[in-house]
Amino acid sequence: MELSKVSIETLVKRVNEEMMLSDIDPYSFVSPSAYDTAWLAMVPADSNQMEPMFKDCLDWVLNNQTKQGFWGESDAHDNPTLESLPATLACVVALNKWNTGRENAEKGLAFIRANAEKLLGGYRHQFPPWFAIVFPGMIELARKTGIHLDFPNHLQEFLMDVFSERQRILESETVGGPYPPLLSYLEALPSFYSMNEEDISMNLKRDGSLFQSPSATARAFMATGNKDCLAYLQSLVKTFANNGVPPTYPMDEELVKLGLVNQLQRLGLAEHFTERIEDILSQVYKNYRKELPSEKSCSVTSVATQLQKDSLAFRLLRMHGYSVSPWSLCWFLNDHEILDHIEKNHEFFASIMLNVHRATDIIFPGEYELEEARSFSRKVLEKVVTKGTGSDNDPFTNSSNFQRMIEHELSLPWVARLDHLEHRAWIEENEMNALWPGKTSFHRLSSAKNEMLVQLAAADFEFRQLIYKKETAELKSWCLKWGLSNMGFGRERTMYCYFAISSCLSLPYDSDIRMVAAKSAILITVADDFFDMKGSLDELNILTDAVRRWDGRGLSGHSKVIFDALDNLVKETAEKHLQQQGTDTTCFLKQIWVETFDSWLVEAKWSKTGSLPSTDEYLRNGMTSIAAHTVVLPAACFLKSSSRNADISLAADYETVTKLTMLIPRLLNDIQSYQKEMEDGKMNYVMLYMKENPDAGIDDSIAFIRDLLDNKRKELMKHALMDGLSGLPMESRQLHLSCMKVFQMFFNSSNRYDSNTEMIQDIQKAIYVPLDVGTCKPQVPLPSQPGSKKEFQTIGSHQLVQRHFKYQNKRIVRYQASLPIARRGHANTFIGASFSLSFA
Template sequence: MATMSSICAPMISVLPRRPMIVAAFQQYCSRRTFRRTLQVRSCSSATSHVAPLRRLANYHPNIWTDEHVQSLTSTSKVQREEERERINVLKEQTRNLIREKQQVAEQLQLIDHLQQLGVAYHFKDEIADVLSRLHASLDHVRWELKDDLHATALLFRLLRAKGFSVSQDLFETFRDEKGNFEARCENPIRGLLSLYEASYYEKEGESVLKEAMDFATEQLKALMEEGSVPEAGGLREQVAHALQIPLNWRLERVHHRWFIEACSGDNTIDPLLLEFAKHDFNLVQDMYKSELKELSKWWSELGLSEKLPFFRDRLFENYLWAVGFTYEPDNWRCRLNETKAICFITLIDDIYDVYGTLDELQIFTDVVNRWDLTAMDKLPEYMRLCFFALFNFVHDEGYRVMKEKGLDIVPDLKRTWGDLWTADFEEAKWFHHDQTPKLEEYLENAWVSISGPTILVNAYCMGKDLTGEALKSFPSYYQITRFSSRLFRLIDDMGTSTDELERGDVAKCIQCYMHEKGVSEEVARSEIRELIKKHWRALNASLSWDSPFQEYFKNIVVNVPRTAYFFYQDGDGYGKPDGETKSQIISIVFEPIQI
């Protein structure tokens, strides 16, 4: 983690102003002029001992209350016990299914269904054994599947997702002498769908997978437009769902519920698996309710949302982020910690982006980087409350880990929180000094200010299997943390930049690129979309670990940008949480699946 601090304060080159070529950028510049006026007024007020003029973002109010949370009802103890007993029976029957499946195509299909139904975590060892055996005999398996595009694409995707080395050449057998793809399998539409999903695990320079992606996308869209994809079995809905966002970019738990309900009529899925998935989903949902009650009690007693009403109060949404990072029951400690951490991240972000003056932020950043409680009297009250609450949170978690594992995580936690505040302060200086950095300069700071490293360090330190050796090895994950966090930033900016600029926020990646290249917003957004794909390719290339603890962390690394897609694919689903975000919270936390 020592290397992270070096990227938090890049040298910023102030670009010469160019004639603006689009109206959107002219409006952006007008808002900057207005912001500069506010800054001058704020400074003059400060010198005359008048309270500084502060900006307010007018965020949407919190739509959930502690009373609402505490009133959540779970199934009775008797019902839970009955459900656990039924799950244990279904679990053993499913384990027998895994043993009985001898054909490679059947094994792959079963594993895929277990993963998409959200119950694969029960069978990690069995699935790892099957995939290891298939990988060890890959040449033979490849020959066995040479006329089955669906199974071959499944094999490729499942192996790549688990970090196994598998070449794009696996698909060469499905190209004719001219290099064009052929959808050879019993069900060509399923074959195309599997090829499409597999192609999103591409790495940089893999031209075959790029061609596969283009081919499968074009063919599936054409079949949908022609009405050639049958409704039966939910296939048409599955294709439409995939074309919206590929599986590799989806928030897992939201997809699990969708898949359970959308594929109930799919005759390729064993009814035993569907029943198992429904019972398991409901039982885990009860666990989520209990976790939320505990978190809501903590948040209510902390009192920050009442004392500091200027920031986004989003406990439920923060919990959904945490579920997006890791949904498995065993990782409950990580979910609780990450929810709390994101509450602080949001508060800090709103202090730096909206509420704090530059002079206050300078002192604030210095105090937190020194973690100096004796310097708190230099801060205004709202900053003292924030810092003291975070100080207690970090040391409480550090004490717990020390007590349980004998490991000192506090230095790592302090370092990553300090890096976050330093990066936020850099952006505040750009704002107050009216600077627009080049895109790469912006990203070198923004992958930290988006909080990706803070989230990932917290998740790593909360791992139930954390060891001293694992803690020492964390700096070696610098690159994968960087790829995940830059993706997080790019996805966030694409969804939120319009609303944030309306509030008078600092330039985001889109505006940085517009300013640097002198192009329209449409061109800039197109470039950022390509940059997102590039970073996904880099992230895919980094997932080649095999230890149990690394597997836990690898999943969270990938799930950070997946969860960001959920919140920001159609705008700011975090700042404005009363739409799809609210619906999915109800779906994941409140409403059980009918069995």
């Protein structure tokens, strides 16, 4: 089906109707537990021991076996997980007990015989404690009820390992680590283990449950006939009817809702559900204000769940402008027992520490406790990466995926990532839907609902790709029309500019913001290179004077091309704004460009005359010459909530958030460009700092600037996200933050903007290459190092890159990039790239 805005809106409407009702039922978002449902199906009726008490649960078991023959967890590709072994055995026992579903049971046993070795093999000698208790218990229960398992001989050694691990746990009388108490696994404990009715009664919760576990409570009721247990089970079945019972009941409903909001954000769907997200977060915030950090539950068995909730709440609330204390997240730092507990069980806590680390991305000045939490979580994650395996109770079924996610988190800071590419990664790793750890597995978003969200996210992403391809074509035509593509010097960065603007945040499909910002960035690159590389001081003076007067008469050559393109951009932008919002921004736009050209002329004079400004003089001018505000302020005028920008006329009036957005890119650029600029005889803050501090070397200067950058980034984050610090609306402030992230991406560890090859793969993934979800899997990897002889073919003045993909198992997609070459000596330098997709 051809993607269109209407089809996206139809999917959004469907999701709203089926998932985002005014009163969200959190339990509808959590996958049911086949294991726990089977245990309720085993409970006999009081009046007739020959019939099940909860027939709905038995019917659920009959109707929810997978095509492969198993019950229980599967990953995003429908592959069974380790949990499927005990879950399938429990379901087979339930069917056998009531002499029903014989074909289902046989199919389940066949699955176990065929897949046990593969599933057990990945955990040899390292079986999770929960599995070492539950799986042997289900084997013994199956044999006790007359089920012949007939495990092949070569599996006996694996089974002996599992039973030996269980014996060790039983002898120590504790599961250990982060797991719940041994009694919470009551249903799986062997017959020789002493079952003390008094112990069971003492550990029942007020709701009649045994550790809020449906399976353990079902076994407790069958053993004791306790009326409170029965009431709990009856309430459970009444609540969930034919949908299967959850792995825990009751749940932390706020945590489920936070997990849903997190999934919407990470899939790139937040813009479609802003009202529901705001409803959820406002309620969470009300409750957070009532709860003091000192009141947090510090039980070691509940630390994982509490930290998962606190890390999600902290990040999401701060990102949406709520004032949240760092101690709402960092409370665990004051408890050395908990810190030691997390480090000792670092594999179990890997996913929780990943969320803690992500939460500390949103840090403001002076929040040292968040720095400490970030350092601690990073240490734990590095330990997991070094060991090279995922958690033994891993929320992710493919530990290599989880490893990559951790490595991505640690190697590339959030401020250097672009939303569009992050959304793509999350869509493609769509099994990453774990909420928090449970007794035998992670609580996960319902597979049906998650699939619906991923379907919408994929459609939205692919529709954006269509829009982005169309807009890149328009940009190229604009550059050709005004002569910006063939200047004969400097950098041609049409694709780079548009990619960065379109990928930095989710803007409306028909947004003028992308085009205004991209055209501004393209023109800035061309004009800046003219001032740096080509123009004489006389030419630059004449061009700058023409811009001040806004009169291009008498200009010729490159100066005329630049002025004419600039004049067209300002007129076009002002006309669009006048039509949309009724305000004439011509004077404001001209003022910004005059300031920018003036700053370039100052730098050119410094460079060509050998003058050395002070660091203060340099930064005052350099904040303007980097031209970040020249991109972001005209674009912000098109935000629905922005109108104040049109009244700004002088740099002195710029908001703090704007000044920080101007300063940070300058410092980032200077750290990565000082060597090249030193060779070109240009000024740079790195060298000027050394000049004013004779005892400082290059490393000292860079270290000083990095510290300054760190502080300014935190300050910008605070001004961008918190209300009351700026007169700009939230949308405008977030656009400023996204602009800063673009520069951080360009200059994070190198000068990617000046590289002719380093950005190509990101551009491909953002705009041209189809999503790799489910059936859409590339058969040949993308070129990771453009330029290698194996991947490129030179044809005249171009090099062609071709790759083939299977798409939906039928169609072949050919990806082709045509890369113009500018020959400088013996090196081939790519100065521009055009991309196309064709279907065979």
